[in-house]
Amino acid sequence: MEIRTIAIKADIPKPISILHLTDLHLTLCDESEAPEHIKHAHARSECFAVDGKLNPAEQTIRELLQASGEHDLVLLTGDIIDFPSGANIRALKALLAGSNSLYCMGNHDWNYPEDYPFGLVNWDYSQSKLYAQALAKTAHLFRDFQTGFDIKTVGGVKVIAINNSDYRFTNEQYLRLRDELEQAVPTVVAFHIPLYAPTLMPDTVAYWALPIVCGGDADVHKDWGYRPDPVTLSTAELLGSNPNVLAVISGHLHFFHTDILPGGNTQYITALSQRGNATVFRIGRE
DSSP: OOEEEEEEEOOOSSOEEEEEEOOOOBOOOOTTSOHHHHHHHHHHHHHTOBTTBOOOHHHHHHHHHHHHTTSSEEEEESOSBSSOOHHHHHHHHHHHTTSOEEEEOOTTTTOOGGGSGGGTSSOOGGGHHHHHHHHHHHGGGGTTTOOSEEEEEETTEEEEEEOOTTSOOOHHHHHHHHHHHTTOOOEEEEOSSOBOOGGGHHHHHHHHSSOOOBOOOGGGGTTTTOOOOHHHHHHHHHHHHOTTEEEEEEOSSSSOEEEEOTTSOEEEEOOOGGGTOEEEEEEEOO
16 A cells, blocks of 8 residues: 655646546446346456455445545546446445546446456457447446536646546547647546557566556557547657646556656656555645
8 A cells, every 4th residue: 555645746736636536446246237247247246356355346436535635626537337237336326426436447347247348458449349248237326427528626626637547648639638738727637548658668578477557559559459539649758848738647557657758848647546556646835
């Protein structure tokens, strides 16, 4: 367990605090689910066992709810639930209720178990229809949580949450982001899957055996078939270089990392919150 604190300078009236949580991977499931979903839930729970014991999700939720009251914003960057069971959705609603929060999807939140394997390896965008079909199954469950591009302003800082859970950004997201960043307001941009940075690759490949990041040229991804499209590359370039971006915040990789993106801006990755990890961003003049 580690709670990392990062100070970011910005010319705003008074300091603000943002709590970043990611990859909680809640695996709650009850008898109302299909038998194959219950079996999947148990197997996934064992994946995240701590010291041989299943980590009690309810206790984790209580701890996060308690911590959320100490900050101006709770930022959740995906894989908060491991699959969209009824019990997981109820837990997600409880987690967000009563807190000033901003949420974006990860590659697990919206997937039923039978839909997930298509995105694990040899990902290419001939499979984008499969992604759209899988997301459509559960879109109604997340209507109150994220539209795909959401904004909150906290103490003079604009915080933008974008859904890039299929390893890409859409043209609509790019255009909205470009317009928002033209307004010369200090901005934090958050999403689940981190952007490519040269310094991030060694640790990513050592941990996952594949470079599971968003963007980067074709040579970076040659071993698993992912090819970032031009809009995704343009979005990554904008995020890396725009002077109004205070920070890019993401998760997905399950370990802490800080990198300078191509273009000079900084990306902060928070480790697996399922193990009690989090980052507190303190933003202000000092």
